[in-house]
Structure formats: structure tokens, C-alpha cells
Amino acid sequence: MAGREEQLLAIRIAETLSRAAEAERHYVKIIEGSSSDELEDPNNDDLHDAEELLAHRTRTAFRECQMLAERLHMPDFAKDIRKKLKAYGSDAKLTSLTYSSTAGEQYCPALADAWGFYEPMAAVALGGAVTGLSVLETMLRNTAKIIEQAKTTPDRETQVRDAVFGILDSHSWTRAGKLRLQRALKHTNRT
Incomplete structure (x- = not known):
């Protein structure tokens, strides 16, 4: 059973993921509102700042999920999280967007993967939090x-x-x- 520290870490990760989702929405908004010339412009600070923020928050979410997996004594899960983050490698891969025809919008697969790692651990860590x-x-x-x-x-x-x-x-x-x-x-x- 998860202790208080694991519960607090799970809550922290949820906040990190929420902030990453905000960064994702901002990044998508910039991408969708920009022309191809603006997207190619190396001096487009708004785009580059939004991309860096999304990459940072997504990477942070992966690392915090890895810490939670280790604290929950799930070493194989922690290793899977580490491998997935390493597979993304660069910021460009961490912030790449994919169009979801089901949702009708673009999303960041790396951030979706971080959520996918977090949710089962949150069930374990927060399952007994409110009785x-x-x-x-x-x-x-x-x-x-x-x-x-x-x-x-x-x-x-x-x-x-x-x-x-x-x-x-x-x-x-x-x-x-x-x-x-x-x-x-x-x-x-x-x-």
C-alpha cells in the first residue's frame, strides 16, 4: 500500500501533467495559428518558447512517473518509463504532434504516454487516500x-x-x- 509520500508525489505528478497539458494547448494554438513561413522562422521566439516549455514539462512528468514507480516498488515499470523517455530523445520528438481523427484535434503522443504511465500508478497510490x-x-x-x-x-x-x-x-x-x-x-x- 502506498504511503503519504507516494500519495503526495502522485498529486504532484497530476499537477505537472495538467501544466504540461496547458503547455500542449498553447503550443498547438501557436502551430495552428502560424503560417508555414512563421513555423520555419528560427527567430520565432513564441514558438520556440512554447516548444521548450512543452518538452520540459513532458520530460518532468516522465521523470516524476519514474520516481513514483520506484517508490511503489515497481522496478520493471520504472525501467519501461525510462526506456520510453529515452526513445523520444530530442525535444523535437517530445513535442511532435499527431492529429487524432477521433478527437478532431492535434495532441502530443509523448504527453499521452506520460499520462498512460501515470494513471495506473495513481490508482495504486491514491486508491486508499480517501476513505x-x-x-x-x-x-x-x-x-x-x-x-x-x-x-x-x-x-x-x-x-x-x-x-x-x-x-x-x-x-x-x-x-x-x-x-x-x-x-x-x-x-x-x-x-
Whole structure:
């Protein structure tokens, strides 16, 4: 099972990939809005900056995915990631675009590969990140804020409990789940 460090790294990689996707959209926009002469111009700083940014963020995503694979004790997967990044080699290959007839737009295959490596590891690293118990703990820690949002000044414990269950109602908890939680809270209050 993944620890807190692996979960944080997985979240970091998701942010890196999101920033890389932004860079990809910007790069595609420049490519699609440029004439062939502008694309060939060695002094086209906007194009070259966008290309360098996309290459940097894609390479960073690959390296972070490799680190996560190593932390998750997946050495073969880490080796596959390393080989794939090495196969892309130059920035030009990292930023090459392909047209997807299904999506109707251009995309960066290297970035798609990085996402492909990330997603199964994210399922492993983040799979246990949010549990029912952690949601309950968060709610109990934030009881004061819940009471504040309910705009009430409780003078009995039942009013506090009703405010907490008001949050549960807004998140579609089943009646049986709420009853089990009520019993657990009552039992906890007696100990």
C-alpha cells in the first residue's frame, strides 16, 4: 500500500501533467495559428518558447512517473518509463504532434504516454487516500465550521449532531449509513 509520500508525489505528478497539458494547448494554438513561413522562422521566439516549455514539462512528468514507480516498488515499470523517455530523445520528438481523427484535434503522443504511465500508478497510490473514516474524521475536525455554516448556536448535543447529519444529507448518504453512524457516535459519547 502506498504511503503519504507516494500519495503526495502522485498529486504532484497530476499537477505537472495538467501544466504540461496547458503547455500542449498553447503550443498547438501557436502551430495552428502560424503560417508555414512563421513555423520555419528560427527567430520565432513564441514558438520556440512554447516548444521548450512543452518538452520540459513532458520530460518532468516522465521523470516524476519514474520516481513514483520506484517508490511503489515497481522496478520493471520504472525501467519501461525510462526506456520510453529515452526513445523520444530530442525535444523535437517530445513535442511532435499527431492529429487524432477521433478527437478532431492535434495532441502530443509523448504527453499521452506520460499520462498512460501515470494513471495506473495513481490508482495504486491514491486508491486508499480517501476513505469513509477519513471523511468522518474531517467532518468531526470541522464541526465548528459546520455549526457556523448552519447559522445556529446549539445548546444541546443533538443540535450539533443534526447539523453534521445535514451535511451527510447533502451528500446522499443512505438512511442505513446514517443510522450506523449515529449508533457509533452515541457509543463513542458513552466511553
